[in-house]
Amino acid sequence: MKKFIFDFTEGSKEQKDLLGGKGANLAEMTSIGLPVPPGFTISTNACIHYLASKEFPQSLKKEIQEHILTLETKTAKKFGGLTNPLLISVRSGAKFSMPGMMDTILNLGLNDQSVAALAKKTDNPVFAYDCYRRLLQMFGDVVKGIDKSRFEDYLSHYKKQKNYSADTEMLAEDWQQVIEVYKEIYLEVTQEVFPQDPYQQLYAAVEAVFRSWNNSRAITYRRLNHIDDALGTAVNLQAMVFGNSGNHSGTGVSFTRNPATGEAGLFGEYLINAQGEDVVAGIRTPLPIKELAQQQPKIYQQFQEICQLLEKHYRDMQDIEFTIEEGQLFILQTRNGKRTAKAAFKIAIQLVADGILSKKEALQQLTPEMITQLLHPVFSESHLKTQTAIAKGLPASPGAASGKVYFTAAAAKQASENGEKVILLRQETSPEDIEGMVVSQAIVTSRGGMTSHAAVVARGMGVCCVVGCDSLEVNEFLKQAQFAEGKIVEGTEISVNGTTGEIYLGTIPCEPSQEFPLLEKIISWAKEQGNLQVRANAETFEDIQTALQFGANGIGLARTEHMFFGEERILEMRKLILAENKQERQNCLVILKDYQKYDFMEILRLTADLPCTIRLLDPPLHEFIPKESELPEMARLLNRPLSMVQQKVADLKEINPMLGHRGSRLGVTYPEIYEMQTQAIMEAALELTINEKCQVCPEIMIPLICEEKELAYLKNILEKTIQTLFEKYQLTIPYKIGAMLETPRACLTAKSLATTSEFFSFGTNDLTQLTYGFSRDDSVKFIHEYQEKKLLAEDPFQHLDLAGVGQLMQTAITQVKPLQPEISFGVCGEVGGDPQSLVFLKEIGIDYVSCSPYRVPAAILTIAKLAK
């Protein structure tokens, strides 16, 4: 027969899978001699067994009875006994603590007889009957699902009748009366009498815990937090100690350090003469833990020592529950304390300073999410409490911001110039919206996923962004957005939480992040650990500076097309696209080259001796063309007949632009564009070398390659251009030409590409689109449904798909690395900054990842945590 139950004296803190977090820690504390009331844990295996068979195992009942007997012996009390009754607390305890789970039932074992015995034994009938009514209330609520308010309303009514203002005024007779009514409520709702048999109470409580594993709140929580549904929960049964047994008793919780700021010193609160739930319930105001030093100095001293011991033992800040019974201290729970990002960073640094943790161990306590949280402004918690979200979308770029809504980039820009704080709200954004996006406090779209244009650009800029917010019905033409209870019009003030995806009406005050020095220290530690480099996807002065400050080891992706979207530049770009002959095209290219050269000077100067990968023009040309309605204006600006502009725009239209005339394909059909870009890059590099003694080595990257001959053709064009410049400047400098691996075919034929390419970078966004046949722009229509139906474990645009995309990447690396180990493999798609994906990327031998500047520190931390 399988053993389902473990006494607290049997387990240890490592056994969380079996005993749950709470059980494992109770066992651990017992084993190191702390004053833990005796008890035992019903393992997660029992829960799994129960859920599979839908039956309470007979053998488990027997095992419970045996352990209760032991407990009776240890405590010299008897479960359901009529002289000195043993009372039990029942608490759930999964491996990870989860909301929605059945939590706690106290005082189990009391019935109409034993309550009298308890009253007699303690000589405290008020206490005894209070315990019984609490049991009735908790059991009714938690096990039988009776609405709590049924009990509470009656108690309020009773106290009012009696003119009592607090529970403490209640006499034993009062509680007895209340108990009678509670039992009636119980009978009325459940059509059963409250069970008098303590074992019946016990089994029902345990079964309720098991069942609560599969209630909908718990399921949702697990899905959101990627917790395996098969883990199951444990149940802890423990002899009761009573904080409500008089004025030398009490109960409280304390952190070993401040969980909000990380400051050292106990941080908690307690209540005299109270049971656990009273602290949380908020009926009486608890006292700060420090006051215990005055009230019970010896107990306080003992508690402080235990706290220090536990922190050292667990090597982390602890969150501890305790009870004092008649001047005797009991520890009921300890766990690693939840903390804000700021506190986490401070505590990690302190623990290293205190010699408790090594740097490497301290890094393990930090998560990438904490960095995100640390860096972005947040809504003030107190103000947020009073608000209700009107809509919720995908949290695409963290942060918090308020402002007035505008529905077009132009309107947003105009308003911003008038000094307004603006929020751009659109169905979706496109590159031409960039000037409106730049000036916005936050960007909200009703369509698109985590890697939509809005999301990518916003993250790149570190601007708060919510996408795919489909409960907002945005009509850009009417300049309004409908939501369930109203509508937003131009100028409506809203607040956007990019960390949660929630949208609020009105302005909510923000608290800016001021934590950069903390982060800097952690990044420097992290960089000592990892061997996988982190670069940034960036091309503007601000972004590159941010990235380098955040520890980026160079630029892994500078997108040259982003530089064409300035107001003057896009006009030149449009002229280029509409040019009627080579001469006209050449004229535009001369002007564009000067712009680009200026940009590349700045980029290469900033990155200096760090690597810098510049990608040649990638998007289809029609992305540079404005919308239908703006064509007349464009024709006027370009001084061309409208019909000609319309014809050209129609010619550029593609059915599947993602699979169309873009990237290397533009390079093949318009080699002069890539020549111009190469000239701009290399002239900048040469002039920096000559005039500023910089040591630069530009890495020129060609996008969308799918065939070796294509790459060789383009490389040849680039090299000829470069050779001409070397002759002109009478100087040769190092450079590299490489291919982006973003089509499945490029990955499959990497070996042949490697004869031409000097480096590779996986473009995982496009590679994912092509491997699945999912359009990033369109898949939002069905990808949620796939996730809900569990057909996709995760959005492959957020977390690398190992089986498909990962396999292609591995194929490429395996083909090339053994023969040409000098060829580096980077990743410059969104997953390059995704902590979860980094595990696999490191495993397959990626040399560097590149992500948006604000994701750089999290990536560095993740890699450090992966280091052996």
Next chain:
Amino acid sequence: MKKFIFDFTEGSKEQKDLLGGKGANLAEMTSIGLPVPPGFTISTNACIHYLASKEFPQSLKKEIQEHILTLETKTAKKFGGLTNPLLISVRSGAKFSMPGMMDTILNLGLNDQSVAALAKKTDNPVFAYDCYRRLLQMFGDVVKGIDKSRFEDYLSHYKKQKNYSADTEMLAEDWQQVIEVYKEIYLEVTQEVFPQDPYQQLYAAVEAVFRSWNNSRAITYRRLNHIDDALGTAVNLQAMVFGNSGNHSGTGVSFTRNPATGEAGLFGEYLINAQGEDVVAGIRTPLPIKELAQQQPKIYQQFQEICQLLEKHYRDMQDIEFTIEEGQLFILQTRNGKRTAKAAFKIAIQLVADGILSKKEALQQLTPEMITQLLHPVFSESHLKTQTAIAKGLPASPGAASGKVYFTAAAAKQASENGEKVILLRQETSPEDIEGMVVSQAIVTSRGGMTSHAAVVARGMGVCCVVGCDSLEVNEFLKQAQFAEGKIVEGTEISVNGTTGEIYLGTIPCEPSQEFPLLEKIISWAKEQGNLQVRANAETFEDIQTALQFGANGIGLARTEHMFFGEERILEMRKLILAENKQERQNCLVILKDYQKYDFMEILRLTADLPCTIRLLDPPLHEFIPKESELPEMARLLNRPLSMVQQKVADLKEINPMLGHRGSRLGVTYPEIYEMQTQAIMEAALELTINEKCQVCPEIMIPLICEEKELAYLKNILEKTIQTLFEKYQLTIPYKIGAMLETPRACLTAKSLATTSEFFSFGTNDLTQLTYGFSRDDSVKFIHEYQEKKLLAEDPFQHLDLAGVGQLMQTAITQVKPLQPEISFGVCGEVGGDPQSLVFLKEIGIDYVSCSPYRVPAAILTIAKLAK
């Protein structure tokens, strides 16, 4: 030193790589004792060497001299000799005969002195000076590029002056005068005197042959016919024999069988007293070969015997050149004769009947192109001669047709109903054009590639089609198409050649194909050979019937969406898409189910015990929605507000529909559609089993799968539906559920899909799109340029890309076959019917291919030819 030259006595017919086709056959005929004038072949290696070094190798000159000496000995003549001069013919001869190559120079070695010697020796000065002027003319034209008309115009002028009507009237003095003027023309154009040194003539001629390998016509021809540029050409030098040396001399060509009809018996013509080029030149009318039997019965007898010998020796119909010199027969060339498809089939069947070839060998003489040619109507050759094409596109579906142009499906349909023969001319077609396509004699589009909608549908229907005809500027709104010299308007009559891609103005008479019995015999032989099955992509009664008649082994792809495009059905489909609630949707589905069930009855009844794979709905829903301008009409028909229809259409719009909400994704989000289709299929199957005792086993195929969970989810829905029907009908019949492998991810994870899928079929069209990131619809914009720049050897939509797409397919098969050999792998994309791709498909272990009905016989033949 490398040996560059081989005497005719040294080689054999197997050495075509080294000696070229002509040289190898001259050597072969020499070795079997036929009367071939002596000579030697300069090998292709010499050409390759020359082209690489751009220099005429000294060693080659020496070798030539040595072989000329041998020739002098054999013929007892002397090259450039003044008593009995040796004259030489120079002919190119590559491995494959090619137009555009420098062909022939006769009488080489003559000069001002030796011509007199020849005159004296032969006592025939007319002959001698005629030979010399021919040399001047041919050498000037072929080696020096002097426009032929310069010579011809003068000769005409001279004869007119003299009142001669034919060359035969020319006297020696006349030729001498002409020679003087020819030499002046030569000097004027080349600024050189005509070389008197015979060796100088010879080297120049050989070099000219070498150079002609790289003239642009030759290059184009090689590209079109996939001939390797690196092969090079050989040069044959041979002692002259003279058909123009009197009335017992002559020259001619003959096939051993009729090359147009395949009938047995010599088929050729000859001229008395003439040199080779006179037969072709058309100045004198040659006589049918049969007349030689009267004129020179002994020679005819000898020739006939040689013809029979050569046909047996080469085991194929021969095309033979001969010359009679003073009553003596010489054979100058033999080669396998070019023939029409019809002749090829007849000859192959005859050769088997004659015991010359086995069936297997006979099949090797037939090509898939011949089947295509055999099956489709063709323009009458005599009428075609007088026409010039006005435009040329991609030959998407073979055949020939004439009719009046219409620019919309509706107009085409209307005109067709009025009894007109119509040709649909559009920028591109979409599924809603289907009713216009069905009634058209031919379909022409200005955009799109070989696998565009128009091309695929037209091939499926066996309708002549030209796509990507971008020299036609089609404006559907103005109903006109501009071409270089004019424009086509509605009602203009044009003729379309789907075999060549050419478009003509006016009507050209057609000759229909009547050759089905020939084909039937060949298919039956072919089916004895291959072990790779051929199925058809078909769903209409006509197509399935055609496919089965053509030898298809079942249906590999019945596209259920094609069944929704009928006029009534599409209305129901549109109602379904616009339904506002489940009830409305359900109502439409009931009606659609009846339509589908009727179709499936027909399909399954026709295919009977052959396998039949039915694919569930694949395209995105917006493909069923008409264009913007037709929405008001649709709103009226559906009785819905226009705004609602517009909104729905806008919602369905996708940026990259190819990567969007379609295929299995529709199945996941609208399971009721797949349920309906499954019901229709299985009810049809059950009722056929019960009422008609058919033994059917429908294979239901789910498109666009990219994940095992997705497949399992859908399979479960289908199976539940089927189980319900089995209970209802009280009968269980066999069926299979399988996945289409058309995303890279499906191929990469085939092993996990195989736990759920009972069969697989590669959708190579979509797989190619995704592997390259090429949209079939859009890639036409750049794919030509890729081919011109040799960045893509071939269009991967026409011929399977082995390195990328092929690798993915192989990965899938390798993952699954060893573990689950019972799972079949089919191919149902366009390349399934492509002979070139079949080699690879057979190699990787594909179980069957499926292609449009008209491609079935060619596929069967190709597979038979591949059989070991």
